[in-house]
Amino acid sequence: MKYVSTRGRAPVLSFDDALLAGLAADGGLYVPEAWPQLSKAEIQALRGISYDELTARVCRPFLSGGATEAAFPDLARDAFSRFDHPAVAPLRQIGPGLWLLELFHGPTLSFKDYALQLVGRLFDTVLAERDRRVTVIGATSGDTGSAAIEALKDRERIEAFILHPKGRVSEVQRRQMTTVAANNIHNVAVEGTFDDCQDLVKAMFNDAQFRARTDLTAVNSINWARVMVQVVYYFAAAVALGAPQQPVTFAVPTGNFGNVLAGWVARRMGLPVTGFVVASNRNDILTRFYSEGEMRLQPVQPTLSPSMDIQISSNFERLLFELYGRRGELLARAMDRFRKRGRVRFGAERWRRFHKLFTGHALDDAETVAVIRQIYETTGELLDPHTAIGLAAGIARHDVRKGPLIAVATAHPAKFPDAVEKATGIRPRLPSRLADLYAREERLTTLPNELGRIEDFIVHRLNERAAA
């Protein structure tokens, strides 16, 4: 499989090269040059197999031709052995036709672990084969950072710099990042928002000199490999509920659009999915796009669901690429307009096609708290705020008499204990392996939202590490 950029001007790469590159050189995102297809019989045959085996089968066509292809099944087995549920991604029924897909059984309690545990191992494999080292730079609204750090800590060929918006991640999220005692991990608290962090990362990638000096790469959800690994649990869930005969609907709490895009990829590969409910908090650019047809930036507002405090959903570009008939030049121009003016329309026909499959729905903090309380009172389940938003949006927009609704549970409630306690009076407990989180020592550097200062810091640290 070869990979092409959504903006049409970057070199075509193999899977392994796209893995190391992260963002494409033309500012676009890598996507497979064609979507592999699974037949009904092949989907049927996925029933009852282990999650490792499912991962190998779903991902195999995306890997062909890379050095990682042979190692992949073992890497998947090893990665998912660190998850603390035998089903890895279990479904839990919470009402008639209503299911939660629990994606918080990994080491750092969010769905980001599913992709990053495997992607960390894929990096290792490619770097060892090529005798290379890289610097990973990532921006996080909270959960990517801890999942990336847990996946990359102590990997010999990787230095990882993780930027988070100072004071805008939960204490559990921050501590999960800053208490990892590994010398190759560098936490930076940026005086700004998540979008500022994401802009800084993009600017570093666009700084050719800096990029060459540091062998930069990204593990943000712009990295194709992450999306690919997330496709697997959409297959797992739908097959468990009767795919390919029974179509399902997914409700997905959305920030960067990576998770819901993976669901769309599963559908594109042949999985019968009726539609996707794209759920947002007050940072509702996608919901507004759904209702108005215009993508329009607004300032980021902090909410109880910080992992969705995002205005620019990077992965949306991968869907747009399809809506633009894979014409990268056209899309590049539209994205340029968006950058310059903070607003863009993609045309009525593309909007109509978006509508056929996606619905947008947003909740504010008060509604989020009310949903957490109501679900607790009616089912006894404690939901994290992101999951609550997804579930409520799904219920608001989908009639379960038309087929099952699967709400994607993206984080464990104990990651956001304040919101859960506010709603229910109950403070969810961390799993025992994280019980001493509040006693561990934190390591982080606070820096202003200035590209030069952050690049200097990174170069300085890399020199220190090379000398050590």
Ligand SMILES: *Cc1c(COP(=O)(O)O)cnc(C)c1O
């Ligand atoms: C990252 C994250 C999201 C948003 O996922 P995207 O792939 O960025 O759309 C939602 N909920 C939680 C808990 C997250 O960590």
